[in-house]
Amino acid sequence: MGNKSLEAQEVAELSKETKFTSKEVKRIHKRFGQLDVHGRGYITIHDLATLPDVDKNPLGDRICRVLAEEGKNSISFKEFIKALAVFNDKDNDEEKLKFLFKVYDIDGDGYVTKDELFVILKSLVGNSLNNSQLEQISEKTISDTSDGKMGFEEFKKIFSSKSTF
Numbered sequence: 001m002g003n004k005s006l007e008a009q010e011v012a013e014l015s016k017e018t019k020f021t022s023k024e025v026k027r028i029h030k031r032f033g034q035l036d037v038h039g040r041g042y043i044t045i046h047d048l049a050t051l052p053d054v055d056k057n058p059l060g061d062r063i064c065r066v067l068a069e070e071g072k073n074s075i076s077f078k079e080f081i082k083a084l085a086v087f088n089d090k091d092n093d094e095e096k097l098k099f100l101f102k103v104y105d106i107d108g109d110g111y112v113t114k115d116e117l118f119v120i121l122k123s124l125v126g127n128s129l130n131n132s133q134l135e136q137i138s139e140k141t142i143s144d145t146s147d148g149k150m151g152f153e154e155f156k157k158i159f160s161s162k163s164t165f
Contacts (some may be wrong), residue, residue, distance in 0.1 A: 014078070018085035028084060032077050042074040058123045059103055066102045093160070101155050111149040114142040 006014075006029050014025045035043045035051075045064045054060040067083045068075050075083075086099045102108075106116045117138040125134070145154050 014081055018081055019088055020081070020085065025081065028081050029077060032080055042076050043080070044074050048075065058126070059120070062103045062106070062120070062123075066099065094156075097156050097159055098152065100159065101152050104155070111151055112142075112155060113149045114138045117141060117150075 006026065011022050011025050014020070015022050018025070020028065032043065035047050037047075045068050048054055048064050048067065049060060054064065057063065067079070069079065083099075086095050101112070104112045104116060104120050106119060114135075115138075118134055121129075121134050121137060122131075129137075141158065142148060142150060144158075145151075150158070
């Protein structure tokens with residue numbers, strides 16, 4: 001599915017899976033083809049990271065890693081459009097929270113620790129807060145959990161109550 005055109009059936013299936021209209025699926029495929037300059041049928045994390053919106057995002061690297069899934073360095077069109085669907089207004093907040101949780105869960109073990117939270121917060125605020133302040137925020141957030149690490153359900157409670165995303 002790189003630079004080749006999509007069959008009508010593929011468009012219909014992707015539209016159903018992602019909640020994008022057929023027209024949106026085709027437009028996203030065209031953009032993917034522009035990113036896939038070598039016509040390989042996939043883009044690399046590096047290709048994705050060079051996009052201006054990703055490059056300027058303090059969590060751009062984490063987002064790219066989550067999009068590429070489990071240690072892979074490339075993203076197929078199907079993976080790409082499914083990932084974009086998470087950000088589609090038509091998708092539910094639960095899916096957005098799951099994606100955000102994966103961004104925060106740096107080591108992919110299913111939990112966000114104090115250290116992982118610190119790294120993410122540092123990426124987000126830069127030097128606006130000093131390390132001591134960030135450690136306090138991380139410590140307080142994680143200390144509210146029962147076992148010193150935050151699973152998805154705890155993460156969801158914290159973020160849902162703050163309309164942070």
